[in-house]
Amino acid sequence: MTRVLGTVLAVVLIGFTLLGEWAAPYSPTSPVTAAWAAPTTAHPLGADALGRDVWSRVVAGGRSLVLTAIPAALAASVVGVAGGLAAGWAGRRTDRILTGVADVFLAVPSLLLALVAATRLPGSAAVIVATVCGGAPLTLRVVRDAVTQIRHTGYVIAARTRGERSVAILVREVLPAMSGLVGADLGLRLVIALQIAAALGLLGFGAAPPAPDWALMLRENMTGVALNPAAVAAPAVALGLMTTTLALFAQSTAHRER
C-alpha cells in the first residue's frame, strides 16, 4: 500500500516538474519587470538579472534536469541490475571480479568523473557516464545480495530442477521477486543523477541560457544574491525538495523490501 502511495507520489512529483511550464504565469524566458525586482504580489519571488519572473522560471525549471536524470538513472539501474544478477547467480570468480570492478568505480568521486567526461562529451552525456560509473556499483551490490538469497528459495530450485536455462530463471523467477527492491533502487539512482546533473549545470555544462533551469538559475542569480535572495533560494529549495522526497520514499521502500 505505502509502496503504491510512494510510487504515485514520485510519479506526480516528476509529472508536475515535467509539465510545470504550463503553470507558469509569465513567460519564463522574457523580461516582464525591472531587473532584480524584489518580491511583490504580482511577482511573488521577484525578478532576476534580466527582469524575468523568478516564480515562472522555477515552475518551468525542473524539466531539463529531470529529463537528463531519468535516462541516466535508468542506464545505471540496467547496468547495475545486469551486473548484480550475474554476480549473485554465478558466484565465485564472476562475483569477485564484478564486485572488485564495482569497488574501483566507487573509489572515484562521481563528480570528478563527470567533470573529466565533460571534457569531451556534452553535459547530459557526462551525467549519464558519471551516474552509471558512480551508481551502478551500488545497485550491483544490492541486487547481488538479494540474488544470493533468492537463489536458494524453493521456487527457484524448482525451476532449476525443471531444467530451465539460467537466463530464463533470472528473468522469469528472480527479477519479478526483486521488482520492489529494484524500483526503490531506481529512485535512489535518480537522486544521484539529479545531484550530478545539478552540479554540472551549475558549473556551466548543462542547459544553455536563456532556458529556465534550476542549476542554471543558481549560476546566473548568484551575482544578485544581495539584491534578490529569493532568486537563488527558490530554485535551490525546489531542487532540494525534489531529491529529498525521492530519497525518503525510495529509502523507506528499500527498507521494507529487504
Place this chain on the structure above:
Amino acid sequence: MTALRAFLTAIARALLLLLAVSAMVFVATELLPGDAAGARASNGATVEQVAALRAETGQDRPAWQRYTAWLGSLATGRLGTSLVNDRPVADAISQRLPASTALVVLALAFAGPLILVIGCWAGAGSRTRGTRTAVVTGLAAVPQVVLAAVLSALFAGALGWLPPVSLLPPGGSPLESPHLLILPVLSVALPTVVFGAGLLAGAVADTVRRPHAVDSRLRGTPTVLFFARDVVPFLLTPLARVVAISAGGLIAAATVVETLFGYPGLGSLLVTSVSARDTPVVQAVAMAAAAVVLGGLLLADVIAVLADPRRAPRPKRRAPRYLGVQP
C-alpha cells in the same frame, strides 16, 4: 610480520587502484569522441593544419602508446604544458594549491568532530533509529549546490553578513581574510558531515550492541561517559575510513563551491580547464585529486592495521545504499 604484510597489501591495492583510475581518466579525456586539436583549431583551420597539430601533440599515435607515454611522464613528474596558454601545468597547480589546501583542511577540521557526534546520534537511538536514519537520508539527498545556494542566499543575501563572492586578493593567502572562507568551508563541510555521519552510523549501531556497551548502559553510565569510554574508542578504524572517503568527496565538492563563490582553488582550475578542453591540465588535476582520495584510503587502511594488527585491512568499503554521490 602480519602487520608488514598487511601494509604491503594496502600499498599494492592503492597503487593498483591508482592505475585503474589513470586508465579511466585517460579513456575519458583522450578516447571519447572529439579531440583537443580539433577543438583548438576549430575556428577556420584546414584539415592539414589539424592533422599537423595532431602529429605535433602526438595524437596520431595508437591509444596504448599514448597511454604508456602519459603514464611514464606522470610517474616522472612531468605534467606537460597547458594547451590554452602554454604554461607548465605544474605551475598552474602549485599556484592554486594553497587556496585549495586551506579550504579542504579547514572543512575537514570542521567536519571530523561533527561526523563523530552526528554519527553517534544517528546510530545509537534504539527506538528512534528509523526516524534518525530518515533524517540523515533526507539531508544526504540534498544536492550540495542547493546547500551552498541556500547558505549564500541567507548569509550573503537576506542577512548581508558575509560577502557573496570569495575572490582572494592576488598573491594573498586565504588565511589573511578568514571571513571569505566561511561560506566556502561551510558549503564543503556540511554535506560531508551528513555523508560521513550516515556511513558511521552503521558502525555506531554495531558498537552499542556489543556486550560491554550493553552492560555499561544497564549499569546506568551517564550518556557522555558511555560514548567517551565505551563507544568512541571502538570507532577509531571506521572513523578513519569514513574521514578518508569523505575527504575524497571534498575535493570533488570543492569544484562546485569554488566556482559558485569565485574562490581560486584547484576545483575552479579543473572546471575552467574542462570547459576549455585543456586536456593536460584536466588530466593532471584529476589524477592529483584521485591520488589524494586513494592516499586517504591507504592511510585509513594503515590506521586499521595499527589499531588491530591481527586483522588485515578489509578490502571492501561499505558504501551507504541510499547514497552514491560523495558530497
